[in-house]
Structures are given as structure tokens and as C-alpha cells.
Amino acid sequence: MLRLILGRIVTTLPVIGVVAITIFLLLRLSPGDPAAVIAGDGASPETIAAIRIDLGLDQPLLVQFGTWIGQLLSGDLGTSVFSHQPVQKLIAQRVGPTVSLALMTLIFSILVAVPAGVLAAARHGTWIDRAIMAMSVAGFSIPVFVVGYLLIYFLSIKLGLFPVQGYVAISDDIFGFIRHITLPMLALGLIYIALFARITRSTMLEVLNEDFIRTARAKGLTRTRILVFHALRNAAVPIISVIGLGFASMVGGVVVTETVFNIPGIGRLVVDAVLARDYPVIQGIILVLAVVYVAINLAIDILYMLVDPRIRY
Amino acid sequence: MRGLLQHAVFRNPSVLIGGTLLLILLAIAVAAPLLSDVDPRQIAPRLRLQPPSEEFLMGTDMYGRDVWTRILYGSRISLIVGASVAVLSLTFGMFIGLLAGYFRWLDGPIMRAMDGLMAIPGVLLAIALVSLSGASLLTVIVAITIPAIPSVARVVRGVVLSVREEPFVEAAMGLGTPPIKILLRHITPNTFAPLIVQGTYICAAAVLGEAVLSFLGVGLPAEIPTWGNIIADGRAVFVRAPWTIFFPGIFLGASILAINILGDGLRDSLDPRMKKQVSDRP
Numbered sequence: 001m002l003r004l005i006l007g008r009i010v011t012t013l014p015v016i017g018v019v020a021i022t023i024f025l026l027l028r029l030s031p032g033d034p035a036a037v038i039a040g041d042g043a044s045p046e047t048i049a050a051i052r053i054d055l056g057l058d059q060p061l062l063v064q065f066g067t068w069i070g071q072l073l074s075g076d077l078g079t080s081v082f083s084h085q086p087v088q089k090l091i092a093q094r095v096g097p098t099v100s101l102a103l104m105t106l107i108f109s110i111l112v113a114v115p116a117g118v119l120a121a122a123r124h125g126t127w128i129d130r131a132i133m134a135m136s137v138a139g140f141s142i143p144v145f146v147v148g149y150l151l152i153y154f155l156s157i158k159l160g161l162f163p164v165q166g167y168v169a170i171s172d173d174i175f176g177f178i179r180h181i182t183l184p185m186l187a188l189g190l191i192y193i194a195l196f197a198r199i200t201r202s203t204m205l206e207v208l209n210e211d212f213i214r215t216a217r218a219k220g221l222t223r224t225r226i227l228v229f230h231a232l233r234n235a236a237v238p239i240i241s242v243i244g245l246g247f248a249s250m251v252g253g254v255v256v257t258e259t260v261f262n263i264p265g266i267g268r269l270v271v272d273a274v275l276a277r278d279y280p281v282i283q284g285i286i287l288v289l290a291v292v293y294v295a296i297n298l299a300i301d302i303l304y305m306l307v308d309p310r311i312r313y
Numbered sequence: 314m315r316g317l318l319q320h321a322v323f324r325n326p327s328v329l330i331g332g333t334l335l336l337i338l339l340a341i342a343v344a345a346p347l348l349s350d351v352d353p354r355q356i357a358p359r360l361r362l363q364p365p366s367e368e369f370l371m372g373t374d375m376y377g378r379d380v381w382t383r384i385l386y387g388s389r390i391s392l393i394v395g396a397s398v399a400v401l402s403l404t405f406g407m408f409i410g411l412l413a414g415y416f417r418w419l420d421g422p423i424m425r426a427m428d429g430l431m432a433i434p435g436v437l438l439a440i441a442l443v444s445l446s447g448a449s450l451l452t453v454i455v456a457i458t459i460p461a462i463p464s465v466a467r468v469v470r471g472v473v474l475s476v477r478e479e480p481f482v483e484a485a486m487g488l489g490t491p492p493i494k495i496l497l498r499h500i501t502p503n504t505f506a507p508l509i510v511q512g513t514y515i516c517a518a519a520v521l522g523e524a525v526l527s528f529l530g531v532g533l534p535a536e537i538p539t540w541g542n543i544i545a546d547g548r549a550v551f552v553r554a555p556w557t558i559f560f561p562g563i564f565l566g567a568s569i570l571a572i573n574i575l576g577d578g579l580r581d582s583l584d585p586r587m588k589k590q591v592s593d594r595p
Binding site for chain 2: 014015016017018019021022023026027137138140141142143145146149150152153157249251252255256259270271274275277282285286289290293294
């Protein structure tokens with residue numbers, strides 16, 4: 001088992017290598033000279049040339065890449081061009097709100113979507129099923145910032161139930177944290193509720209067609225028992241895989257949600273860096289998030305191997 | 314192929330509903346100058362933040378521009394971006410997928426590169442690409458296309474791998490048909506059905522992607538009316554003038570919904586595997 005897991009870990013290394021090469025090339029080959037951007041409008045050619053040398057941009061591409069990889073391996077993600085702080089420090093300062101938002105959204109979405117999907121499958125073909133699926137299609141299509149502003153307008157401004165924007169850390173004040181995180185969680189969660197409910201319903205429908213479900217019914221087991229212990233357990237692997245993929249791809253939604261609700265997380269950091277063209281910060285954050293994506297996928301695969309011994313990679 | 318599409322449209326209500334909504338949107342985009350005789354960029358400081366009325370159907374924004382007119386013209390950008398990204402990512406994805414699926418020695422390197430590209434969050438990649446190469450319609454389209462390519466390549470490769478084992482392909486190979494002809498004549502047509510379905514989903518995601526880029530302030534220049542730009546402009550005055558966000562938001566959501574419904578319908582009627590699953594249900 002340990003050997004299999006180690007083998008699976010080794011297969012992720014080339015992917016991370018490809019990610020590093022891709023990020024490097026995309027940023028270097030895109031038109032626009034970072035040195036000119038940093039120097040600002042109206043800078044003299046000498047200033048720009050000095051900045052180029054300072055950033056190592058005058059070196060051949062291969063040398064630049066080697067230097068960057070060397071830095072990465074020693075745990076250095078680079079230094080912000082504007083704040084002159086190490087990128088890893090900037091990320092560490094902002095990681096709390098982002099992780100809190102992502103985890104809360106994930107838990108909330110699973111708690112709503114899995115029961116909804118099971119219910120839709122159990123009542124397949126009835127109006128309950130249709131209503132849940134219609135809401136799922138709608139939830140899939142309404143952009144997170146539109147939902148976010150609707151929630152702010154009706155629940156915060158009109159009814160005064162929640163603060164309009166902002167963020168309070170869970171360690172500072174747990175009730176403040178819950179009051180602030182609820183609306184972002186609802187806005188970001190909608191699309192994942194739609195996605196998870198869909199996959200739960202379709203996998204459950206497949207499993208409910210199996211012979212062992214008929215047997216369980218013939219034995220006289222209750223409906224709930226069949227649904228939860230026989231059907232849902234066997235439907236778990238595809239559901240977990242979609243939940244994992246959804247979680248891994250949550251980054252885009254988080255960036256937008258943080259902007260709508262003014263949450264000081266990684267998403268705001270990267271948008272601000274892009275607006276300021278702070279290349280090392282952009283490069284560092286994208287790389288870290290890509291590694292997180294690969295790591296989550298790895299964790300899901302290892303989870304499978306532990307849950308279902310038939311699965312091999 | 315045409316028979317297949319006709320079959321899909323008439324058998325499936327989702328295709329009809331989604332398609333009709335999309336056609337209405339297309340009509341709005343084409344007829345924008347007929348539906349409003351105001352210039353979408355016309356600034357009128359005295360008329361700023363007017364609520365919806367007979368004169369201003371959807372109110373005015375912080376510069377006194379007519380929101381309805383701006384939404385009309387914004388639909389053009391959304392449709393152009395959606396359609397271009399779908400066509401471009403399908404074309405490139407198909408090319409890459411065919412190469413990887415047919416030439417076994419290319420498979421490993423190409424698919425590892427696609428895995429790497431997929432690991433980078435699409436929104437962030439698009440944001441970085443647009444901001445570094447300067448925002449224009451072309452860079453926005455390219456930046457949204459690149460993250461969409463790997464999933465297309467994967468689907469095409471999967472189809473190639475399964476089809477090349479079919480007896481008719483083996484027969485063609487045995488007769489000495491050149492590889493290029495086998496690829497184009499025998500394998501490519503089998504990718505059309507799944508690609509049409511995937512293309513609609515990519516189109517929906519691209520419409521959203523363009524709006525997200527504009528909303529974050531890194532998309533098309535602020536003076537161009539796009540749905541994302543209208544919403545971004547509305548952020549500052551949202552409490553006083555919620556219509557500046559609600560109306561473009563409704564159009565954006567409805568368009569994505571229409572394309573997704575169309576995609577669901579096409580998937581149910583074009584993808585034989587899914588169809589089987591549906592008819593197997595008790």
C-alpha cells in the first residue's frame with residue numbers, strides 16, 4: 001500500500017514541473033516589458049535598463065528559469081516589486097480568510113447538496129425531483145457576484161441581518177466570524193450545491209437500479225435505511241471525486257467572492273498584484289495555488305485507494 | 314450530421330428552450346441600435362443614478378449613461394467572446410487531442426503538458442495573461458481560450474483511443490490508408506457529438522469568464538460597455554442604485570442559463586451513452 005501511494009506521489013512531480021515551466025513561459029513571453037511597467041511612465045531608458053539588470057531580465061531565458069527554480073527549491077518564492085516583502089510572507093498573511101471561506105463553503109455545500117440529491121433520486125420523476133433539478137440548473141448559471149450582490153441588498157441592506165462586507169477572523173471573535181462569513185459562503189456555495197446535488201442524484205439513480213437494492217427492499221428494510229446505508233455508501237466514490245474536483249477548482253470563485261465582500265484573502269492579493277503588475281507576486285501565487293490543486297487531487301486519489309482497495313494507479 | 318441535429322432539436326424540449334433564448338439574445342445583440350437610439354457611452358452628469366423609468370428603462374449609472382442601452386451593446390461582446398472561445402478552444406483542443414490519441418509516442422508528453430495547464434486555476438491564468446499583454450477583445454478571447462483547451466484535448470483523445478480499436482479503423486489501416494486520411498475520414502467525425510456538447514458549456518463559461526475579468530477590473534477597457542464593466546461600475550453606487558448591478562446581472566445569468574440548458578439538451582440527445590442511461594431508468 002505504502003509503495004502504491006509513494007508511486008502515485010512520484011507521478012505528480014512531472015505535472016508540477018510542467019506547471020512551473022508554463023507559468024514561467026507565459027509570464028516571460030507575454031508582450032509587455034515588466035521593467036518598463038515597474039519604472040512607470042516617462043522613465044528614462046537608463047532606469048529601465050537598470051531595473052532589467054536588477055530583475056535578471058537581461059539574462060538568457062534558460063538562465064532566468066534556472067535561477068527561479070533554484071530559488072523555489074530553497075523555499076524562496078521571490079520578492080514583491082512594490083512592497084519589497086517576500087512573496088511567501090504576503091501569502092501567509094492572507095491565507096487565513098481564503099482557507100476559512102473555502103472550507104466553510106465546502107462543508108455547507110455538502111450538507112445541503114447531498115441530502116437534496118438523495119431526495120431527488122428517491123423521489124425520481126416527481127415534482128420534488130424536478131424542482132431540485134431546476135434549482136440546480138439555475139444555481140449553476142447565476143454568477144457568484146450577482147448572487148453576492150442580491151444577498152447583500154436583501155439580507156444586509158434591506159433586512160439588516162448581516163454586515164454588508166468585511167471579514168473577522170475566527171480566532172478574534174467566533175460570532176463575528178459567522179456573521180461575516182455567512183453571505184460569502186451562501187454566494188460561493190450556490191454553484192457547488194448545484195454541482196454536488198446533480199452528481200449525487202445521478203449516481204444514486206444508477207445505484208438504486210442495482211440488484212442488491214432490490215434484495216434489500218425484498219428483505220423488508222426501511223426506505224431510509226436502503227437509501228443511506230446501501231445506496232449512498234455505494235454511490236460515495238463518484239460523489240467524493242466530484243466534491244474533490246469542485247474544491248480544487250474553487251479558487252476562481254473565491255477570487256470573485258473576496259472582491260464582492262471585501263475579504264482580505266489570497267484572491268484580493270492576486271487581483272491587486274495583477275492591477276499593479278507585481279510579477280513575482282502573480283507568479284508565486286499562481287504556482288502555490290497550482291501545487292495546492294495537484295495536492296488535493298493527490299489526496300483524493302490516495303483516499304480512493306484506502307476506501308476502495310480495487311482502485312490502483 | 315444534419316439528421317442528428319434535427320433529431321436533437323425536435324426530440325428535446327431543453328434544446329428548443331435554450332436555443333430560442335439564445336436566438337432572442339442574438340437578435341437583441343444584432344438589433345441594438347434599433348432598440349435604443351442613445352449612445353451607450355453618452356455621459357450626462359445631470360442625469361446620473363436615475364431610477365428605472367419610462368425614459369430610462371433600466372435607470373442610469375454613475376455617469377448618467379443609460380443602463381438599458383449599455384446592456385444591449387454589452388450583449389454583443391458577450392456573444393462574440395462566447396462564440397470565439399468555443400470555436401477556438403474546440404479547434405486547438407481537437408488538433409492536440411487527435412495528435413495525442415493517434416500518435417502514441419506523442420501521447421505522454423502532450424497529456425502531461427495538458428495536466429499541468431489544467432492544474433493552473435483558469436481564472437487566474439486568464440487574469441495574468443490579459444493584464445500582462447494589455448486588455449483588448451483579442452487578448453481577452455485568447456486568455457479565456459487557453460485554459461479551456463486541455464479539457465477538449467482530453468475528450469478528443471479519449472474518443473480517438475476508443476475508436477482506433479474499432480474494426481473499421483483496423484480494416485482501413487490494413488488496406489494501407491494513410492494515417493492522415495484515417496484521422497480525418499474515420500476518427501474525426503466520431504468526436505463531433507461530444508464536442509458540440511462541450512462547446513456549448515465552454516461558451517457559457519466564456520461568457521461568464523469575460524464578465525468576471527471585466528468585473529475584477531482586468532478585462533476590456535472600462536469605457537467599452539460589457540456586462541462585467543456595467544456591474545463593476547455599479548459596485549461603488551450599489552446601495553443607492555442597485556439597478557446598475559441587478560439588470561446586467563439578470564441578463565448575464567439568463568444568457569448562461571440559456572446556453573447551459575441548450576448544452577444539457579444536446580448532451581441528452583447527442584451522447585448515446587447518456588441516452589442509454591436515461592432510457593434505462595425505471
